[in-house]
Amino acid sequence: MSSSTTPRRRAAATLTIAAATALILASCSGGVGGDGGGSDEGPIKLGMLAPFSGSEAAFGDYMKNGAQLAIDEINDDGGVDGRDLELVVEDDACDATASVAAAQKLVTAGVLASVGGYCSGATLPTIPVFSDADIPMVIPAANSNAIVGQGAFMINGTGAQQAEAGIKFATKLGVTKVAAVNDQTDYSKDLADTFIADAEEAGGFEVVLDGAVNPDDKDFSANVKAIIDAEPEFVYWTGYYQAGGLLVRQLREAGYEGTVLVGDGTVDAQFAEIAGDGFTDDVFGTFTKTPDMLEGADDWIAAYKDVSGGEAPGPYSIQSYxxxxxxxxxxxxxxxTDGKAVNEAIAAIxxxxxxxxxxxxxxxRTLSGGGFVIVEVGPEGDFVLHDDLQD
Structure with missing residues (x-):
């Protein structure tokens, strides 16, 4: 995907990506000794599980290229105590069974940390695999509340933080009748449930529909009728973009004129392609900032394109970096590089x-601030910043 970029709520990020890169490169020249039983020579292998096949395959390349860019920069600056980093990638296909087998392959390959994880349902079952092997996990994308407290570090905001951003936006719009619709995946249902609970707790909202679709369907007429009959002013779609694009198109074709908010699994330029021209007006998303929304990002984007063969960065490329x-x-x-020691050190950063x-x-081990902002579909079909939720 070429231009599927979207936001991250630290508008306070006045520092440039170039400056941030300089900080880490400078710090990575420190002394790293042995890995607590393994060799202290040769490359330090970092494992990445991501979808490289299936419906979410585009995200795998974004994540891999972002991670590889960071590795290249660190290696060019001397590596970690003179040892190069090396990325080892496996396809989890956003599937729980495939992800466990892929995680086991990474353990066998001798990775010393995991820097992957896109679909929450595929990431959750890999946590025990890496934990049992004392392999630290820093997850760039998966953010279901079910991951929280399981020992992995999450550098994407949590589902609770994302739902909170949705409530803030609905409050700013002044709507009172809200609906949530999920696609029955772990991530999607968790986000919808949290949004509904937050709406009920906040007061001033009437939850008129808690709906679910079969993401493999192409005809959502029954779901569309249920939404329209409930008469919401605001619909939060929490699933992925394939079904989301079709659902939004069919909603608009059926005459729904209210605001549609989509979760971060739908914030992708392919959503607009699926929905079609004229069907994405008054459609917004909850997401975290992408490189084009950060000050001084031009050099980073150019460097990413060198790694990716000219493709622009998409969602979760910067988080994987x-x-x-x-x-x-x-x-x-x-x-x-001992796993226990590295875990303790990361927790103390x-x-x-x-x-x-x-x-x-x-x-x-979640971010102290979720970083979610509101994005909207831009003229090119990609998502652009709409509201940083700072006021």
Missing amino acids: DAVRVVAEGMKDAGS DGLELSSGPLKFTED
């Missing part, structure tokens, strides 16, 4: 500049 940087910082601070702003993890 940051995941590598977090791991490298943890190894530097630990003075080791305070102030490392990421695309989302200065990094500090909560006790649950």
